[in-house]
Amino acid sequence: MLRCHVIWAVFCRNVAAYFSGVLGYLFIVVFVLAMASYAYTPEFFANNVATLDQLNEVFPWLLLFIVPAITMSAWADEKKLGTEELLFTLPVSDTEILLGKYLSVLAVYSIALAFSLGQLFVLGLYADPDWGLLFATYVGYWLAGAALVSAGMFASSLTSSSTVAFVLGVILCAIPVFMREIVQMISVVDGVAVWLLSSENGVVNWFGGVVQHVFGFIASLEFGQLSLSEQFREFGLGMVPLSGLIYFGSLTAFMLYMNHVVITKRHWSASQKTGMGLQYVLRTACLIVILTSANVMTRVSADAMGLRADVTADNAYTLTDTTRDLLAAVDEKQPVTIQAFLSDAVPQEFIPVRKRLEGLLQQYSRLGGKNVEVRIVSVGDAYSRAAEEAGTFGIAKRQIQSERDGRFELTEFYLGAVISSPNDEVVISAIDVDTPLEYELTRSVRTVSGKNRRTVGVLATDASVIGGFDRSSFRSLPPWQIVTELRKQYDVAGISPDLPYDEQPELELFRLKAKHVTGLDEKSLNEEIRKAYAGKNIELAAGAAVKVVKAGSKWRVSDDANSHSSTILLQGEDLIGYGSFDVLLAVLPSSLSQPQMARFVDAIEAGTPTMIFDDPMPVTVGLQHAPMVPKRPPGGPMGQQGPPPTPRADDGKATSLMKALGIMWDSSVSKPWSGELVVVFDYFNPHPKIEQLVPPEFVFISPESGVPSAISEKSKITKGFTQMLALFPGRFMQVGNESDLEFEPLLRSGANSGVLKWSEMMEEGNPFAGPQPKRDPVRLRDEDAHTLAAHIHSKKKDGLNVVYVSDIDIVSDYCLYSLSDILRRGFDYELELDNVDFVLNSVDLLAGDEAMIDLRNREAKMRPLTEIQEQVNGFRKQRQQEEERRQKQWKEEIETIQSQLDDAQKNLGTDDSSLAIQRLFTAAENATQRLKQKKEEIEQEKQQALDRLKGEERRQVDSLQTRIRWWAILLPPIPPIMLGVLMLGLRAYREERTIQPSRSVRR
Known part of the structure; x- marks a missing residue:
């Protein structure tokens, strides 16, 4: 039986011994300094997120220093000073001594870790971090250190030299730290085995086969999952997993057992040494097998049952009630099958994604019971049967170039899922690093388990959102990615603007013959319809004639004996009329002709739920589609000139549409709109790392922009959103007092925003390319928060219901996917936007299906460095004010010279004498030359001044970040230094007091 007072006595003795010298305090100070230095790197400020991610990456390396430094004297000094024999002759057990020493060393490590909490104090001063996430992170720090401390003690028990104990401690601690890299080295040995197998020598060939099988078996055990960094990862995300607790506990228990074996070896007699050693x-060996098996079993069961505590403030990793209720409600008559195709080898950044996906699927299987079948398919190489099966479902093989150990390598892998039921199927073709897994799976299960999908109609405009065929270039246009996203939940159909809103044509497409029509279930009938549609004419077998009719987006299959109704995805060229859908999506309706616009407005006024994206400057689809640019004639085939263009309705101003919605592009006019369109800019940019890459017309919409209501928290559409991005958006405002319409702003620009007129923004370029945006136009901020999106709906039931957005780029492929991909690949920067969720939430709300909105809005709240961002915004505001002052000055100078030139030109007609005319012409020519020269001088001076101002702002920001970094680095070591000075001073004082005066050195 263990005696606590004995353990306590050993504990106090060793703790006091550690803090009796300067070296112990020095190790702690260096450790705390290193932690703060790695936590507050330039990347920390560039990412602008209040976490310890940078420290988490290197913390296992720091343990390789601090743990051997703390533990190297635990046993080595006892042996060196000869106190080990004295200690073991006391009436105490070996286990009590071992536990007392371990707890003392663990206490020293805990004290060192506690001193590092000063960096969190600095973090709390300049941000609002997720304290739950930081708590879990520090729990992981402590557990990892506690496990390695036992390894360091074991190393110390093997020698009487502290230096040797330090080196052995580093080696032993490096095994769990670098377990993943060690496993990766096995692949190199496996490659050597393959080379040996190619040898013609039989013995060498046999040896190569043995090596390949042995190391292949070891690699298949996935020992890399048992690395310390892999086990710590979930703690760094804000979770306390059971598997992590078992892992660190197992490592600690094993090393303490080895330590116990070493210190009890003295009891073995000389004749027993060989036998006892074996x-x-x-x-x-048995203990290793037991503990490894326990860890593997715990990991598998923990992933399947979700055995982990989510301590984040937002419960970001806990399954929602929406998911649980949905899985429990799956009908046994319509079971759901989830098939996941996962490659064995994925890039390093995708390993956590695959692991979380596997864990979620196990939970879905457990919660869904017999009505939800989960099948996880392991995909080997690209030519395996599993890869072929994945391809038949449309799951794409992905190629990702990543850097590992300083080398770039291209990895091909599969990571996707198919969710199906007897009546429907949803394919998640590619899962990315930032894919919200729970939402994607839950939405897909809900879609396929439902009886009927709702339909989203996409209006055919010049934007070609749903795709189709471009007759001028003679090529097919793919649908926008947002259409692909909508098809995971809705049926999507193209809507012709040429058909009246109340007309729903019924067109017979083809007839086919089936053998046993009455015996076909709905799923197989769908398959037959799809086959027949692809071939247009098909004879399946002798039997009854089956007529296939398209009524809107619905397919009706009928014969004499039976009648079925089903749906099928329509191609881009198949357009139906108004009235055959639940929600209408209209992108760039300003490109419609007058009759088309009239039908569109009729549909809206009739109560059709509609989401509208229009734009004064649609940069992603081409400025030729801008309302201020004359419409070009459509190209004919083979490069021939097409017919004259159909004029845009209201000269592209969409006046009738705006009037129906009670809004105007520019609130400065109350009469029919005749002014210039304006483009919104905003100097707010929460991403310092990419600030120089994007102009102010890339408007980041965020509550951190100085306008708390920039993203509305009142609307279900945008509640919980943190950031969106619009490119060269327009603005609009409510006009008049429409008593029957409610105007609810959803998105607004920030406090440092303004507008540019079309003429101020554009300049004439290549006559074939049309006008182009100026590189650096004169931007003047105003005091308005410009409305970029709003929900406009009637107070009456079934009345007008529209979400209007003054930017189509917000939903373009570039803004939704391409930009993030470019930044990720080219600049190693993750840009997380809520643009996709904004569209999906709007469509759900308009369709009256709000079940998925809360789940979609559920995401970890971004925790920016708020105080730092405010100070940076202050520097930026000073620079902008100076820029505006100089811009006005330069503008006035140019206007003065231009006025002189205009006066000279006017005087040309006031005097008819040839001498006067010649003199005036000369004056005008000189004025023109002066104007040109002055413009060049001003432009050069302007660019130099702007560069100086930006450089000054950059220096101020760097100075601020350096000041904060030094505060974070120097503040945590102050307490241990003060403690060391105090304790060593008291020790010296006590020694001075106990020395007899006759024995002291006289000074």
């Missing part, structure tokens, strides 16, 4: 080798 016995303990066998025991150790």
